[in-house]
Amino acid sequence: MKLSSLLTFTTIAIAGTDAWSFTVWTGKDQHGKKRHYHSSVGDNDCYNFDKAITSKGVGSFEFCSFIWTRCSVSIHSDIGCRGKKLGSATAADKGDLWPTKWSKNTSKEAKKMKSFRIQGCKDIPVTGGNLDIASCK
Structure with a gap:
């Protein structure tokens, strides 16, 4: 493992961000x-929206x-x-370490x-914390 990769991984673990939001x-x-859904461990699963939504x-x-997720x-x-x-996306672009978002009406x-x-x-x-959606590009 490269030192830069190790440093990035350590920073991520300390920051306690979510894998997806x-x-x-x-x-x-x-x-x-x-209604906000998120996972700090990158759960691969199906989620139903609340009836209120x-x-x-x-x-x-x-x-x-x-x-990285x-x-x-x-x-x-x-x-x-x-x-x-109805649609699909991968929000994180290759080579970009900052979160990116898919936002639509x-x-x-x-x-x-x-x-x-x-x-x-x-x-x-990666555990704990919440992904700051405002930091997404």
């Missing part, structure tokens, strides 16, 4: 009722991850990550999203 709002442009529909969302997200029209796949069809799947995350021992 996914936030949804019922309104456009990050307004309305908000799905009853009004998702108006906008933001996904953020770090390059390699997490990606896909959004689905039904619970349990079933139904139509939803289309009429995507407003009906019911679940999302996080996949491809590397298993890294």
Whole structure:
């Protein structure tokens, strides 16, 4: 392991950031009722949105991850990550160590999203803290 890689890994562990963060709002442009989902260990799993969100529909969302986690997200029209796949993204660009985000207002069809799947995350021992979504590019 290179010294620079070791130093980066140590800094990450100390900072206690999340591997990924996914936030949804019922309104456009990050307004309305908000629900924040995140994982500090890069869980690869399917997550259903709360009924308080799905009853009004998702108006906008933001996904953020770090390059070293390699997490990606896909959004689905039904619970349990079933139904139509409405979109997907990998937020961390190759070669960029800072978090990057995928932020969008939803289309009429995507407003009906019911679940999302996080996949491809590397298993890294990062724990505690929350990802500061404001630091995403």
